[in-house]
Amino acid sequence: MLKLLVAGQGNSRTGVMIPIPQYPLYSAALAELGAVQVNYYLDEENCWALDIKELRRSLEEARKHCNPKVLCIINPGNPTGQVQSRKCIEDVIRFAAEENLFLMADEVYQDNVYAKGCAFHSFKKVLFEMGPKYSEVVELASFHSTSKGFMGECGFRGGYMEVVNMDPAVKQQLTKLVSVRLCPPVTGQALLDVVVNPPQPGDPSYKQFIAEKQAVLGNLAEKARLTEEVLNQAPGIQCNPVQGAMYSFPRIEMPERAIKLAQAEGQSPDMFFCMKLLEETGICVVPGSGFGQREGTHHFRMTILPPTEKLKILLERLKDFHQKFVQEYS
Ligand SMILES: Cc1ncc(COP(=O)(O)O)c(C=O)c1O
Structure with a gap:
């Protein structure tokens, strides 16, 4: 998609708006193609929500030095785990129009929604419910993958994109x-076929499929x-x-x-923290600086994927380690 969209030179080079924090595949793909990365910050104080004012700020800023043509949304978010409200999606669509x-x-986590009151709303569905003023105009590509959801089949490399409103030529x-x-x-293709055509009521495997799906998602919800x-303790x-x-x-x-010690070692402070955590406890998490974060803030990203009993131990150790770390360096 990006190959098709990225063009121009100097001030006319294509800008691609991506969330910060972001999934680093985006910054890497943009760098590879020589596109201009245009950052918009998610609102940490508001559960990492997407704020239209921030989108506008970022776009206006970018227009001074490039040609912003693409707005990328990750919903539910990696690394931030937020789920966008329907209203927010409508606002984004209006803004794009x-x-x-x-x-x-990027809707690869569409099945992974856990919090009460949150639901996944696909951009395509919302777009089409907003009427022809938008549904016949706004160009959209949405992405899904067999590597996420309740399937988690990362190794098979299956996924799809659906493109709407693109000029046929x-x-x-x-x-x-x-x-x-x-x-x-x-x-990978066979698996994708299974993902988009799951067992239906009355099929011999339907009951088992639903039970397994609910068990996997219920367990993830519990770990979330x-x-x-x-961590908040x-x-x-x-x-x-x-x-x-x-x-x-x-945020830590x-x-x-x-x-200061991190700087002396030529490391970002959160990398310093993550390395000490790894050395002392064997727990491996990723420094927030790898995903982007507001200047002066420090984070790490961890997955909720370890088995529940292991996750409990890991979280307790992490909590204790942070307390010790703060005492040691204060
Ligand atoms: C937001 C997001 N998009 C895309 C991908 C890539 O998924 P795939 O395994 O299909 O390459 C990932 C993988 O972690 C992701 O987190």
């Missing part, structure tokens, strides 16, 4: 571009709740609810001396 932006909706070029990469292995609960760690996806992105207090 007004500003003539191509929408890329351009779509023909897109098909050509995608065909050049040939196709994923048969197993547990992660938020335990630690003074100096603030963790937003893990509303969806498979991650939490807690970093003592001034640890920040």
Whole structure:
């Protein structure tokens, strides 16, 4: 998709708006293509919600030095685990229509929604419910993958994108571009077929399918709740609810001396924290700086994927370690 959309030189080079914190595949893909990365910040104080004012700020800023053409949304979010409200999605669609932006909706975590009151709303569905003023105009590509959801089949490499409102002549070029990469292995294609055609009521495997799906998602929901609960017990760690996806992105207090020591070692402060955590406890989490974060804030990302009993131990150790770390470097 990006290959098709990125063009121009200097001030006319394509800008692609991505959330910060972001899934680093986006910044890497943009760097590879020489596109201009246009950051918009998610609102941590508001459970990592997307704020239209911030989108506008980011777009206006970017227009001074590039040609922003694409707005990328990750919902539910990686690494931030937020689920966007329907109203927010409508606002984003209106914004894209007004500003003539191509929408890329990364919806690979669409089945991974856990928090009460949260629901997944697909951009395509909302777009079509907003009437022809939008549904016939706004260009959208949405993405899904067999590697997430309740399937978790990362190794099979199956996924799809659905493109709406693209000019048919351009779509023909897109098909050509995608065909050049040939196709994923048969197993990946077969799995994707199963994902989009799940067992239906009355089918022999229906009951078992529903039971397994509910068990996997119920277990993830329990671990999402547990992660938020335990991390927030630690003074100096603030963790937003893990509303969806498979991650939490807690904010950590970093003592001034640890920040100075990290700088002396040529490391970002959160990398310093993560390395000490790894060395002392064997727990491996990813520094927030790898995903982008507001200047002066420090985070790490962890998954909620370990088995529940292991996750409980891990969270307790992490909590204790942070407390010790703050004492040691204060
Ligand atoms: C937001 C997001 N989009 C896309 C992907 C890529 O998924 P796939 O396994 O299909 O390459 C990931 C994987 O972690 C992701 O978190």
